[in-house]
Amino acid sequence: MQLDTMSKAPGASSNGAPPPLLQTKGISRVFRQPIDLLERLAVRAGLSNAKEQVVRAVSAVDLTISAGEVVGLVGESGCGKSTLGRMVAGVMPPSSGQLLYKGRPVAGLSARDAAEFALKVQMVFQDPYSSLNPRMRVRDIIGEAPLFHGLTTRTGLTHYVSDVLTQVKLDPSYMDRFPHQFSGGQRQRIGLARAMAVNPELIVCDEAIAALDVSIQAQVLNLFLELRERFRFGYLFISHDIGVVEHISDRVIVMYLGRVVEEARTEDLFARPNHPYTQALLKSVPKIEKRRSSFEAMKGELPSPLNMPTGCPFHTRCPHSMQICKSQIPELTDIAPGHKSACHLNSG
Amino acid sequence: MTVPTLSVQNVCVQFDADGRELTAVDDVSFDVDPGRVLGLVGESGSGKSVTALSIMRLIESPGRITRGNILLNGHDILAVTEEEMRHIRGSRIAMIFQDPMMTLNPVLRIETQLIEGILAHRKMPWRDAWTHARDILGQVGVPSPDERMKAYPHQFSGGMRQRVVIAAAMLHEPDVIVADEATTALDVTTQSQILFEMQRLCSDRRTALIWITHDLSVVAGLAHEVAVMYAGRIVEMGPVDEIIDNSMHPYTRGLMESLPSRNQRGRPLRQIPGTAPSLANIPAGCAFRTRCGRATEICFQQPEVMEPRAGHSSRCHHPVN
Numbered sequence: 001m002q003l004d005t006m007s008k009a010p011g012a013s014s015n016g017a018p019p020p021l022l023q024t025k026g027i028s029r030v031f032r033q034p035i036d037l038l039e040r041l042a043v044r045a046g047l048s049n050a051k052e053q054v055v056r057a058v059s060a061v062d063l064t065i066s067a068g069e070v071v072g073l074v075g076e077s078g079c080g081k082s083t084l085g086r087m088v089a090g091v092m093p094p095s096s097g098q099l100l101y102k103g104r105p106v107a108g109l110s111a112r113d114a115a116e117f118a119l120k121v122q123m124v125f126q127d128p129y130s131s132l133n134p135r136m137r138v139r140d141i142i143g144e145a146p147l148f149h150g151l152t153t154r155t156g157l158t159h160y161v162s163d164v165l166t167q168v169k170l171d172p173s174y175m176d177r178f179p180h181q182f183s184g185g186q187r188q189r190i191g192l193a194r195a196m197a198v199n200p201e202l203i204v205c206d207e208a209i210a211a212l213d214v215s216i217q218a219q220v221l222n223l224f225l226e227l228r229e230r231f232r233f234g235y236l237f238i239s240h241d242i243g244v245v246e247h248i249s250d251r252v253i254v255m256y257l258g259r260v261v262e263e264a265r266t267e268d269l270f271a272r273p274n275h276p277y278t279q280a281l282l283k284s285v286p287k288i289e290k291r292r293s294s295f296e297a298m299k300g301e302l303p304s305p306l307n308m309p310t311g312c313p314f315h316t317r318c319p320h321s322m323q324i325c326k327s328q329i330p331e332l333t334d335i336a337p338g339h340k341s342a343c344h345l346n347s348g
Numbered sequence: 349m350t351v352p353t354l355s356v357q358n359v360c361v362q363f364d365a366d367g368r369e370l371t372a373v374d375d376v377s378f379d380v381d382p383g384r385v386l387g388l389v390g391e392s393g394s395g396k397s398v399t400a401l402s403i404m405r406l407i408e409s410p411g412r413i414t415r416g417n418i419l420l421n422g423h424d425i426l427a428v429t430e431e432e433m434r435h436i437r438g439s440r441i442a443m444i445f446q447d448p449m450m451t452l453n454p455v456l457r458i459e460t461q462l463i464e465g466i467l468a469h470r471k472m473p474w475r476d477a478w479t480h481a482r483d484i485l486g487q488v489g490v491p492s493p494d495e496r497m498k499a500y501p502h503q504f505s506g507g508m509r510q511r512v513v514i515a516a517a518m519l520h521e522p523d524v525i526v527a528d529e530a531t532t533a534l535d536v537t538t539q540s541q542i543l544f545e546m547q548r549l550c551s552d553r554r555t556a557l558i559w560i561t562h563d564l565s566v567v568a569g570l571a572h573e574v575a576v577m578y579a580g581r582i583v584e585m586g587p588v589d590e591i592i593d594n595s596m597h598p599y600t601r602g603l604m605e606s607l608p609s610r611n612q613r614g615r616p617l618r619q620i621p622g623t624a625p626s627l628a629n630i631p632a633g634c635a636f637r638t639r640c641g642r643a644t645e646i647c648f649q650q651p652e653v654m655e656p657r658a659g660h661s662s663r664c665h666h667p668v669n
């Protein structure tokens with residue numbers, strides 16, 4: 001049942017420590033919208049100056065996730081956090097850069113190892129309505145992959161699925177129901193059960209509790225925490241809800257316009273946010289402790305990713321913007337042990 | 349004694365479903381004074397949006413308001429004709445929805461839509477209406493309003509669209525604005541900008557604001573008073589500090605305690621068991637009793653509204669303090 005042929009595979013770093021579970025090296029993703037035939041002809045005839053539209057959703061991101069670690073990924077909509085999550089989960093190929101699984105590039109894996117990687121990194125999606133096939137019974141939604149990959153047999157399937165359902169605290173007798181017979185919270189449990197059913201090491205949760213009601217969010221979040229304790233898998237927890245990320249993450253990564261601007265252990269990030277964007281973001285979060293506050297407004301709007309600012313992507317909204325920020329992209333550098341930030345203020 | 353801007357009194361809204369009467373809003377009462385903000389908090393299905401629609405008199409068949417009064421500056425708007433209501437709607441009471449595209453027409457320029465809104469209620473030259481609309485667009489924080497007046501909704505970001513909708517709501521300086529999850533779909537940074545503008549605009553113009561949301565943290569920062577709804581009823585209401593620091597109803601308390609900031613990092617959150625009942629299955633008596641740790645025999649009877657502290661009321665047989 002264990003397909004772990006790769007733990008003894010080459011790729012361990014020179015000092016003997018095992019390589020991290022998952023690593024990205026300069027991973028980028030570009031989306032292009034090519035101009036259509038008519039427009040191309042018009043350009044050739046000199047009647048139009050239409051250009052191909054290019055969105056750099058993720059630019060040169062280095063990310064490391066160790067086994068069993070919970071990494072929170074925050075940022076505004078359009079910052080590339082979902083695209084990064086999809087690349088990490090292997091469901092979207094990067095335009096450039098490398099994804100390494102236990103130190104080995106995923107792109108170069110043999111078919112057998114690629115299948116293992118595909119199982120070891122799973123995903124839970126935001127919308128519990130569109131992420132489950134409405135025509136499949138829960139038994140098949142959860143059991144399809146384990147059956148295909150030989151984790152269970154046709155005769156053992158009922159037992160296998162009821163085991164997984166019990167772990168996500170759903171009644172196994174619901175196995176033959178369809179998704180529409182469940183509430184949003186229950187569906188999200190089914191989504192989690194589907195991810196867990198193949199014994200993953202990392203689950204990418206893309207806004208996995210965002211669509212749920214407040215009282216149900218707490219229940220599902222608790223389930224995430226409990227299962228992590230029991231099965232030791234890690235999460236890449238993508239969320240716009242900074243309070244939730246603070247609660248469950250070991251480490252937090254902040255993205256802005258496709259780049260990582262800050263990365264730190266959770267306590268450090270919330271106690272000493274370094275990047276002006278992180279500071280502004282944390283200030284914007286409404287808190288129950290802040291009563292009758294006058295809300296502080298971060299100036300300006302998120303620039304369009306079609307029309308990225310030069311230099312530091314945040315310089316158009318940054319209160320500390322300097323000359324260098326307009327021309328040079330700041331590197332993500334260490335400012336304290338385990339704390340990285342990409343800001344020119346740190347190099348001054 | 350001043351008259352509240354809006355006084356909702358014992359309002360019930362019922363829906364006909366296959367011959368059964370389902371009660372979406374049950375005996376809801378609250379007042380909002382000029383320049384004050386009432387936060388109306390609840391989960392989906394709690395009746396908060398139906399309450400909003402009944403203030404606008406926009407409940408459509410098979411739903412209807414079966415009981416109660418809604419007084420705007422002392423006059424019952426449930427008693428006026430539909431024609432009179434059309435004048436009140438948009439000029440005296442305005443509403444902001446979660447999705448700005450529910451308000452905006454995708455094929456008309458912003459200027460066309462705002463000016464139409466002005467001229468529907470007031471006679472003035474087109475040029476003056478344009479200037480007025482442009483000014484308001486600037487006041488709600490749309491940069492370079494002169495150029496943006498010509499734009500179409502799709503040329504705006506989500507946050508900017510919501511500002512346009514707020515501008516539309518502000519056109520006639522209404523007495524009451526009802527905002528239903530108006531910032532829920534926005535990023536926290538944009539949300540914070542919009543809450544900032546709303547706070548300023550409403551207090552400057554003495555507009556009464558009803559802010560409907562599921563997010564207690566937003567209400568904490570914005571509202572003066574808070575009403576918590578559960579299964580169609582207001583289960584607790586009072587000044588914001590009272591509700592957050594001294595909540596009496598086990599449901600309010602449960603919501604508060606489940607917030608990550610009220611729990612130790614990385615530990616399981618305290619949670620309310622179970623799920624909210626559907627309209628067709630609201631438990632008799634106290635609707636929360638099936639999820640409540642304090643429920644006893646008496647909870648099978650509907651609890652009356654109690655007000656043990658001035659201005660702070662709840663509907664519970666076993667209040668927490």
